[in-house]
Amino acid sequence: MKLGIVAKMTNPEAIRLSGEVAAWLKERGIEVYGDTELAKRANNITACDRKDLADLIDSMVVLGGDGTILYAARLLSGKKITVLGVNMGGLGFLTTVKVNEVYENLEKLIKGDYTLEERMMLSVVITRDEKKYAEYKVLNDVVIKSRMARLIKLATSINKEYVTTYRSDGLIIATPTGSTAYALSAGGPILYPTIHSIIVVPICPFNLMNRPVVVPDWMSVDVSVPPDDSALALTLDGQVDMQLKAGDSIEVKRAAESVYVVAGKGKGKGYFDILRERLLWEGKKEGQA
Secondary structure (H helix, E strand, O other), rough: OOEEEEEEOOOOOHHHHHHHHHHHHHHHOOOOEEEEEHHOOOOOEEEEOOOHHHHHEEEEEEEEOHHHHHHHHHOOOOOOOOOEEEOOOOOOOOOEEEEHHHHHHHHHHHHOOOOOOEEEEEEEEEEEEOOOEEEEEEEOOEEEOOOOOEEEEEEEEEEEEEEEEEOOEEEEEEEEEHOOOOHOOOOOOOOOOOOOOOEEEEOOOOOOOOEEEEEEEOOOOOEOOOOOOOEEEEEOOOOOEEEHHHOOOEEEEEEEEEEEEEEOOOOOOHHHHHHHHHHOOOOOOOOOO
């Protein structure tokens, strides 16, 4: 078995735990890989170029928060690699394993005693001057906003059928996994993460009747940048940012690739347990002590 470690490099505890986990795995005859920066700062990790990591491993341990998982998802390049997320960040909707549960979950990973959740991704294609300009894959969301604090106009079609021209601060197109991220803050719905669908959420719409829309995953969402507006930005998973030009078009649809996350097991590990804890919902059933 070959295992990769991705850690939040600004978190000293994540780097320290990386070395400890690598030593524990090495004692069990498991090869451990990580990018060059992590290998320099943590022992027992074989260094590799980050773009080659997915070709070397069978499984991946991510030590950090949900942002670290989003970064790791880009490194996987669509390969079906098991991801075990350890929460060393904030909310942690994707990183459900606690630090004190690392080794028991690694034991299960080695033995194959785990359940995988398939998390759909989105394919994003930007067309400029009638040619494909760029293409990306995202796990959480695609966000189109102005670089200035002002209303913008975004003509939007779903499944090639014109829907509306949103006058808003921006537009979010999210996966079910991303439904608990920016889309939730903008008033979008919470979707169970393994549902296959796409969410379209306007940000602070001028027309208060412009509400979030959920469509099946076989539909595409097409957004056009106005021909007179060149101050818009496209942000992908909160980590990749690019400037859009007047007349650009953005097509968003389900990607062929997915991310496969180890599902939490045991009491307090269900999705609604996580929602209740992270979103501070009422924590006890009526009548419970």
